[in-house]
Amino acid sequence: xxxxxxxxxxxxxxxxxxxxxxxxxxxxxxxxxxxxxxxxxxxxxxxxxxxxxxxxxxxxxxxxxxxxxxxxxxxxxxxxxxxxxxxxxxxxxxxxxxxxxxxxxxxxxxxxxxxxxxxxxxxxxxxxxxxxxxxxxxxxxxxxxxxxxxxxxxxxxxxxxxxxxxxxxxxxxxxxxxxxxxxxxxxxxxxxxxxxxxxxxxxxxxxxxxxxxxxxxxxxxxxxxxxxxxxxxxxxxxxxxxxxxxxxxxxxxxxxxxxxxxxxxxxxxxxxxxxxxxxxxxxxxxxxxxxxxxxxxxxxxxxxxxxxxxxxxxxxxxxxxxxxxxxxxxxxxxxxxxxxxxxxxxxxxxxxxxxxxxxxxxxxxxxxxxxxxxxxxxxxxxxxxxxxxxxxxxxxxxxxxxxxxxx
Amino acid sequence: xxxxxxxxxxxxxxxxxxxxxxxxxxxxxxxxxxxxxxxxxxxxxxxxxxxxxxxxxxxxxxxxxxxxxxxxxxxxxxxxxxxxxxxxxxxxxxxxxxxxxxxxxxxxxxxxxxxxxxxxxxxxxxxxxxxxxxxxxxxxxxxxxxxxxxxxxxxxxxxxxxxxxxxxxxxxxxxxxxxxxxxxx
Numbered sequence: 001x002x003x004x005x006x007x008x009x010x011x012x013x014x015x016x017x018x019x020x021x022x023x024x025x026x027x028x029x030x031x032x033x034x035x036x037x038x039x040x041x042x043x044x045x046x047x048x049x050x051x052x053x054x055x056x057x058x059x060x061x062x063x064x065x066x067x068x069x070x071x072x073x074x075x076x077x078x079x080x081x082x083x084x085x086x087x088x089x090x091x092x093x094x095x096x097x098x099x100x101x102x103x104x105x106x107x108x109x110x111x112x113x114x115x116x117x118x119x120x121x122x123x124x125x126x127x128x129x130x131x132x133x134x135x136x137x138x139x140x141x142x143x144x145x146x147x148x149x150x151x152x153x154x155x156x157x158x159x160x161x162x163x164x165x166x167x168x169x170x171x172x173x174x175x176x177x178x179x180x181x182x183x184x185x186x187x188x189x190x191x192x193x194x195x196x197x198x199x200x201x202x203x204x205x206x207x208x209x210x211x212x213x214x215x216x217x218x219x220x221x222x223x224x225x226x227x228x229x230x231x232x233x234x235x236x237x238x239x240x241x242x243x244x245x246x247x248x249x250x251x252x253x254x255x256x257x258x259x260x261x262x263x264x265x266x267x268x269x270x271x272x273x274x275x276x277x278x279x280x281x282x283x284x285x286x287x288x289x290x291x292x293x294x295x296x297x298x299x300x301x302x303x304x305x306x307x308x309x310x311x312x313x314x315x316x317x318x319x320x321x322x323x324x325x326x327x328x329x330x331x332x333x334x335x336x337x338x339x340x341x342x343x344x345x346x347x348x349x350x351x352x353x354x355x356x357x358x359x360x361x362x363x364x365x366x367x368x369x370x371x372x373x374x375x376x377x378x379x380x381x382x383x384x385x386x387x388x389x390x391x392x393x394x395x396x397x398x399x400x401x402x403x404x405x406x407x
Numbered sequence: 408x409x410x411x412x413x414x415x416x417x418x419x420x421x422x423x424x425x426x427x428x429x430x431x432x433x434x435x436x437x438x439x440x441x442x443x444x445x446x447x448x449x450x451x452x453x454x455x456x457x458x459x460x461x462x463x464x465x466x467x468x469x470x471x472x473x474x475x476x477x478x479x480x481x482x483x484x485x486x487x488x489x490x491x492x493x494x495x496x497x498x499x500x501x502x503x504x505x506x507x508x509x510x511x512x513x514x515x516x517x518x519x520x521x522x523x524x525x526x527x528x529x530x531x532x533x534x535x536x537x538x539x540x541x542x543x544x545x546x547x548x549x550x551x552x553x554x555x556x557x558x559x560x561x562x563x564x565x566x567x568x569x570x571x572x573x574x575x576x577x578x579x580x581x582x583x584x585x586x587x588x589x590x591x592x
Binding site: 011013015124175177178181182183184185279280282283285286367368369370 | 425426429430433438439440441442443445465466467468469470471
């Protein structure tokens with residue numbers, strides 16, 4: 001069945017949701033099985049409109065829940081199709097069981113998560129609770145800081161996920177509302193260029209290959225379960241990162257836009273640095289530049305790849321920094337934040353004398369103000385000057401009431 | 408950096424207006440942001456939308472803003488909400504109202520001493536487009552007050568932005584933009 005191509009301007013003013021929907025259209029997906037939820041709804045809605053306007057050849061399956069949405073994706077991927085969907089928050093929480101099925105069955109699926117807080121209390125706004133909820137699910141996780149990156153990372157995610165050495169599903173995260181509903185200029189690719197970058201889908205172990213029958217979704221008890229999980233982890237740890245580097249490099253050759261697993265900003269001679277994700281990275285970069293004008297050597301590290309965690313790259317970026325803040329946008333539930341723990345792990349057993357402190361911020365869409373970041377950089381400089389962390393190791397930014405600090 | 412805050416009711420087209428303005432400005436080589444506060448707002452609830460414009464890439468994602476312009480596209484909001492919040496001495500206010508600027512300031516003393524411009528976007532929209540969608544008239548008024556672009560260039564650009572609508576509606580919007588440009592004071 002023929003479908004139409006879309007003429008795009010070189011720069012379109014798109015929000016993150018529309019950017020993701022356009023990228024999905026350009027990848028010529030075989031099956032999108034989806035159930036809408038705020039703030040990711042416009043991805044699914046936009047894609048469905050492309051379908052009804054004859055810009056999409058593949059199937060669009062409306063299902064009765066997010067659990068069914070991912071189940072549909074799993075079936076279609078096992079059958080041998082290119083597959084994607086989108087969700088947020090409570091929808092992702094309902095989907096989690098099937099996320100582990102997808103990764104365990106080694107099915108390349110791309111999932112756009114528009115990050116949103118988890119109830120209770122019910123909240124539709126952006127934080128990283130849902131991203132953290134599935135961080136051990138065996139999915140590759142990319143993180144976009146802007147609509148442009150939400151667009152670009154979809155192509156990159158398909159290309160990494162579908163590689164026959166990888167065959168692991170991939171998530172593209174973007175901040176709810178602050179990216180998903182914020183329109184900014186997005187440099188586009190022509191339909192043919194975009195599709196040629198991801199290329200024709202080449203299935204592996206597909207159920208519809210009747211010459212080579214395979215079984216999916218099997219049961220293994222203590223005799224084989226561990227070996228399967230170990231091999232899956234081995235591939236995540238050894239094969240994904242080199243593939244991501246290769247795809248980032250190919251993408252730069254095509255578009256001129258350079259991505260790194262760990263995005264360093266003004267880090268070469270920095271004394272103090274914040275590590276964060278999402279739109280906060282860009283706001284922190286602006287504040288770091290302003291702090292440098294005041295004589296404070298500030299840098300920012302943005303995490304582009306959340307899983308597999310870029311252990312070596314983070315360690316390398318931070319080893320000579322005097323004081324570092326890990327900013328986690330998720331309620332830590334009785335522990336240090338995820339970034340605090342992973343960064344600590346990256347630099348433990350090394351010669352680094354980095355002073356690390358953790359901050360919880362922005363829950364339920366609470367605004368991260370530039371003034372918060374100014375105070376934060378000053379606090380880090382005080383730690384660097386004193387040669388020790390002067391505060392408790394976990395603090396909260398921007399919450400009302402008495403100051404909260406732990407650990 | 409130019410920053411604009413819109414005061415609107417959900418359903419009056421502030422988000423569409425902010426995105427349309429961003430689209431037009433983007434074609435002139437500038438960098439733009441257009442966003443809104445939604446919450447779980449229902450149609451008719453008071454809401455705010457925002458624009459940022461700069462010559463370089465906009466990295467600030469704060470929702471906090473000290474606006475250069477405040478657009479009020481629902482007449483009651485100038486009375487029932489604080490449209491001057493986080494304002495600067497230089498902030499310009501363009502407010503839709505059937506009142507004169509002087510009458511408006513009399514019943515909203517917070518506007519005393521501010522640079523206030525008024526027009527009746529609701530009536531203009533009703534008489535041209537046939538519905539109380541005051542977003543495009545506000546942009547016509549903004550062109551007049553800011554002098555940002557020639558009104559003919561702006562109308563041409565908005566025809567492209569609105570191209571998905573029926574031609575009759577597009578034409579009515581052009582009349583609305585021109586009327587607002589001519590009537591704001």
